[in-house]
Amino acid sequence: MANYYIPAHYLLEKIFDFEIINVPLITSKTIELGNKHSPEFVCTPFKYTLGTMIEALDMGANVLIQFGGGCRYGYYSELQEQILKDLGYKFELLNLITAGKANVKQIYKTIKRINKKINIIKCLYYLFITVKMVKYMDKIDDYIRQNIGFEVEKNSFNKLLEKMLEQFKTVNNPIKLYILYKKYLKKFKKLKINKPKNCLKVGVIGELYTLMEPFSNYYLEKELASFNIEIKRFTNVNYLLFKHKATINKALKKSKKYMKYKMCADASSNVYWAKYLGTNKYDGIIHIKSSFCTPEIGVMPILDKVAKDYNIPIIYFSFDANTSEVGIKTRLEAFYDMIEMRRK
Amino acid sequence: MKIGIPKALYYYYFFDKWQYFFEQLNITLVTIDTNKEILERGSVYASSEMCLSLKIFLGHVDYLKDKCDYILIPKIDNFGLNDQMCSNFSCLYDLVNNLFDVKILTYEINHLKKKYEKRGLINIGKQLGFDRKSLLKAYNIACLKYKKKKKELSIINLNKLNSDKKKILIVAHDYNINDSFIGKEIIKNIEKYDLEIIYSHLFNEDYLSYYLSKNLYWKYSKKNVGAIVLCKEKIDGIIFISTFPCGLDSLVNELMMRKIELPYLNLIIDDQDALAGIETRIESFVDIIEQN
Numbered sequence: 001m002a003n004y005y006i007p008a009h010y011l012l013e014k015i016f017d018f019e020i021i022n023v024p025l026i027t028s029k030t031i032e033l034g035n036k037h038s039p040e041f042v043c044t045p046f047k048y049t050l051g052t053m054i055e056a057l058d059m060g061a062n063v064l065i066q067f068g069g070g071c072r073y074g075y076y077s078e079l080q081e082q083i084l085k086d087l088g089y090k091f092e093l094l095n096l097i098t099a100g101k102a103n104v105k106q107i108y109k110t111i112k113r114i115n116k117k118i119n120i121i122k123c124l125y126y127l128f129i130t131v132k133m134v135k136y137m138d139k140i141d142d143y144i145r146q147n148i149g150f151e152v153e154k155n156s157f158n159k160l161l162e163k164m165l166e167q168f169k170t171v172n173n174p175i176k177l178y179i180l181y182k183k184y185l186k187k188f189k190k191l192k193i194n195k196p197k198n199c200l201k202v203g204v205i206g207e208l209y210t211l212m213e214p215f216s217n218y219y220l221e222k223e224l225a226s227f228n229i230e231i232k233r234f235t236n237v238n239y240l241l242f243k244h245k246a247t248i249n250k251a252l253k254k255s256k257k258y259m260k261y262k263m264c265a266d267a268s269s270n271v272y273w274a275k276y277l278g279t280n281k282y283d284g285i286i287h288i289k290s291s292f293c294t295p296e297i298g299v300m301p302i303l304d305k306v307a308k309d310y311n312i313p314i315i316y317f318s319f320d321a322n323t324s325e326v327g328i329k330t331r332l333e334a335f336y337d338m339i340e341m342r343r344k
Numbered sequence: 345m346k347i348g349i350p351k352a353l354y355y356y357y358f359f360d361k362w363q364y365f366f367e368q369l370n371i372t373l374v375t376i377d378t379n380k381e382i383l384e385r386g387s388v389y390a391s392s393e394m395c396l397s398l399k400i401f402l403g404h405v406d407y408l409k410d411k412c413d414y415i416l417i418p419k420i421d422n423f424g425l426n427d428q429m430c431s432n433f434s435c436l437y438d439l440v441n442n443l444f445d446v447k448i449l450t451y452e453i454n455h456l457k458k459k460y461e462k463r464g465l466i467n468i469g470k471q472l473g474f475d476r477k478s479l480l481k482a483y484n485i486a487c488l489k490y491k492k493k494k495k496e497l498s499i500i501n502l503n504k505l506n507s508d509k510k511k512i513l514i515v516a517h518d519y520n521i522n523d524s525f526i527g528k529e530i531i532k533n534i535e536k537y538d539l540e541i542i543y544s545h546l547f548n549e550d551y552l553s554y555y556l557s558k559n560l561y562w563k564y565s566k567k568n569v570g571a572i573v574l575c576k577e578k579i580d581g582i583i584f585i586s587t588f589p590c591g592l593d594s595l596v597n598e599l600m601m602r603k604i605e606l607p608y609l610n611l612i613i614d615d616q617d618a619l620a621g622i623e624t625r626i627e628s629f630v631d632i633i634e635q636n
Contacts, residue, residue, distance in 0.1 A: 039594050039595065039597075039598040040594070040612075041588065041589035041590075041594050042594045042595060042598075043591075046595075071431050071591075072591055072592075072595060074559070074561065075559060075560065075561070075562075075595050075596075076595075077559070078557060078558070078559045078560075078599065079595050079598060079599045082599055082602050082603070083602070086602060095559065258438065258442060259438040260419075260437060260438060260441070260450070261419045261421075261434065261437055261438060261452060262421070262434070263431070263434050263435045263438065264431030264434050264435070265431065267431075267435060291393060292393060292589045292591065292594075294395075294430070294431045294432055294591040295431045295435070297391060297393045297394055298394075298398075298431065298432055298435035298439060299435060300391050301389070301391060301439060301442060301443055302438060302439065302442045305442045318393065
């Protein structure tokens with residue numbers, strides 16, 4: 001998922017002394033592979049992850065890790081395991097979270113089974129560094145998202161980001177990591193931007209996988225940046241790991257008018273964020289989801305109402321393995337024209 | 345006083361209990377069978393990707409909104425960590441509250457947060473002006489009656505397993521198989537043939553699902569899978585019925601089809617009514633079973 005493979009790779013490399021295979025970034029071939037072997041109307045992340053798994057197995061992997069989570073994510077692994085076994089692969093699949101809750105004991109057991117000589121304190125130490133790394137990456141990403149649309153020199157942000165990630169790979173203690181983070185944040189702030197004071201601002205909300213994997217939303221954020229728009233996105237790994245529960249509680253308190261009960265996955269957070277974007281005078285909301293994502297489908301009528309109450313335009317994108325890129329571009333352009341006209 | 349209950353989704357799990365409960369309190373319940381008009385009404389409010397069952401639910405709410413004083417919509421989240429519900433069930437209340445202008449009675453079932461059905465129903469009764477004692481009595485009687493009825497049904501279903509005819513198991517959610525628009529039409533077609541029909545939704549063998557799928561954590565999918573485990577050796581074929589695009593069935597049914605070694609038929613129903621196609625598919629499936 002985006003650049004998050006770097007901390008994941010880092011953690012696994014430090015814990016196990018195996019060879020870790022970096023699967024190439026998702027391409028249309030991956031999707032084709034996943035689509036071919038998936039059930040008909042499963043949500044799209046299933047297809048993407050299955051495609052990636054097949055590619056990894058073809059490259060010689062024999063241990064796969066699936067994260068799982070709430071809603072349907074938690075049940076992915078079992079079906080994927082069966083599909084891959086039917087295809088004739090031999091491997092072991094670890095599922096870290098089922099039924100929306102992590103089973104710490106089970107994770108410990110599986111780690112022990114894979115590698116008996118493991119040192120738990122060392123594991124926790126590197127886990128701590130990885131978590132910090134994710135947090136810093138997310139903070140930098142937030143800054144980039146706000147400013148990348150206004151960069152003077154083309155690609156300067158991306159080049160610096162690549163450099164930073166390269167450095168992050170070699171870090172060995174948290175203090176060094178912090179110093180690196182501060183240094184690069186300064187460098188990012190020094191990069192020249194040409195940002196007008198009242199630029200267009202758009203918030204991106206929706207289902208987590210499609211939001212965070214740039215290939216699955218056809219680089220929608222890049223496209224937005226090319227229109228000189230400031231982008232606000234709430235969902236990132238840091239949010240999923242630590243702020244999820246707190247945000248939902250806050251959401252239930254602050255948007256009582258629209259919801260009484262907690263909804264599945266990120267649905268209730270999305271209502272709250274839509275309201276936040278409305279009250280803070282953003283120019284538009286873009287809602288992204290993979291097709292057949294049940295929690296988001298259930299919440300869409302409520303988002304409609306929020307948008308109507310706060311008089312903020314909202315557009316829905318539903319991504320499937322067969323979505324055409326051109327169609328999305330046209331809709332996005334039309335949306336951009338619309339919010340620009342509203343400004344005037 | 346009249347309370348309207350949309351005859352979709354949770355209706356089929358709780359209605360018997362509610363009927364006994366509100367009967368004691370002299371409250372009439374208003375419901376209607378699903379028909380084409382209901383579905384059309386629902387499609388107006390629903391977004392295009394909602395599952396057919398949810399569209400029907402919205403249609404019912406639209407029909408009921410001016411025919412009763414209240415509409416009863418519980419929020420059902422889970423019955424424990426490993427007995428969760430489809431995510432549609434947890435957004436029903438807020439969905440209706442935002443789409444329609446109706447008075448809603450609601451309670452939450454969330455065993456992880458210690459919110460149980462009993463307290464919820466009693467709170468509703470208090471809201472309507474009854475005293476706690478009569479409510480408790482009504483609830484206890486309702487529970488007893490409901491348990492008895494459930495047991496009777498499952499025994500009838502179990503006895504069918506010993507029949508000499510060819511047997512098929514129908515795997516579907518309660519709200520699909522009992523719906524007069526989706527399931528009943530299909531059942532009518534199957535009943536034409538000389539077969540013994542066994543229903544997965546009448547069994548209560550949740551725990552058996554472990555033998556086919558270890559991680560499964562949806563309560564009512566567990567029931568279906570448990571039924572498959574229970575009947576596997578005695579039946580000649582399985583018919584899966586699901587609506588388009590059902591989130592749970594897309595994964596669970598796919599896994600079952602890969603694991604069982606029996607002839608099966610997978611029927612997916614959407615709002616385009618083309619029963620003729622389904623008829624021929626059932627016919628050819630029955631032919632396969634009879635030849636085996």
